[in-house]
Amino acid sequence: MSLAKTPSQTVGPYYAIGLTRRDQNELASPADAAALRLHGQLLDGDRRPVNDGLIEVWDRVGKRWGRSGTDADGRFSFVVTKPDADGAEAPRLDVFVFARGLLRHQLTRIYFPGEPANDTDPVLSALSDDERSTLVAQAEDGALRFDIHLQGGDQTVFFAH
């Protein structure tokens, strides 16, 4: 038996009613000594903040998941710890991006800065320098910053899924 897949539709501007009523943006306890704040902005093709976006992150090694809506400045925020290494793959978070105007969610990855394993990670290694730089968070004031560009010359790399 093979059934046809149900198509995707946008989350629309009012997803907060159903998806972010509860705080679910802590993949780790803020009290954890290794906890890091991970934050950034979701930006459109005019580099304007997307204030009705939704970011979901998944640490497949630690089995920890979270989501954050974006605020008036397009900002999202999580508390994370760096996932453990997994074989040849550098530590990373898998990320889905949802928004009004995005008819299907987009898949990207957040890698950690200064991580030696980034140099040999099979996915990062297959990308150009410019592409790779869109996937590595930046250390900033003791936190991690990761902006997501939906379009433009510095568009974030999105993966087929």
Add this chain to the structure above:
Amino acid sequence: MTVPGVDPEIVLPDDPSFGPEVQLDYPGYRSTRLRAPKSPLVTLPEEFHAIDGPVFGDLPIGELDHDLTRQFAGEPLGERIVVSGRVLDEDGRPLRNTLVEIWQANAGGRYHHQVDQHPAPLDPNFAGAGRCLTDDDGNYRFVTVKPGAYPWGNHENAWRPAHIHFSVFGRAFTQRLVTQMYFPGDPLFPFDPIFNSVRDPKARELMVSAFDLSRTQPEWALAFTWNIVLGRGGAGTTPLEDHE
């Protein structure tokens, strides 16, 4: 077929070659212009699609989280409906214990959200959100009221057909789906760029629920049935014990 009054700049002709895929840069849906990514997608190794996604089996789901008509002291206005169905994969296997979340406008077509300023009344007895976990056969079930159609600013005299937003996780990470469930026979279908961003008419039908007399509750509620089919999430993702 041309439908009188349909603006060809807003709704493109059918194109079955899209299959189940939505057209990400659908021009008639204005918000896609600055938001739909333009660079080609990068393909990940096949094994990535098999990784497990989050599991929500231990979420503290409230006894009334699935019933949007009993979350306040009084009952919401509108046609009471039961919306139910199964979450399956492409091979027809049920996805058990998976989280289904919904949100919707009230019967007057207004969302309980500060950004929605459509001058239809808010309903003090309706927040418009629910969630549940599927059972062992992949069944989900919600009780709610039928949402109203509502105007939006996409183009002149734009109206969304009545719909309920659905978010589903599945088992593999890449099975994730967010979509909208529509109601059969809605006269607004030919005019809505979001609905028609699914270019294949057969695929669009998969977003439309069916009236189901067998699930109505006499003297109480009408019923609509809608099954949700998720992608496989990569070959071999289903544990052996699920092959029955």
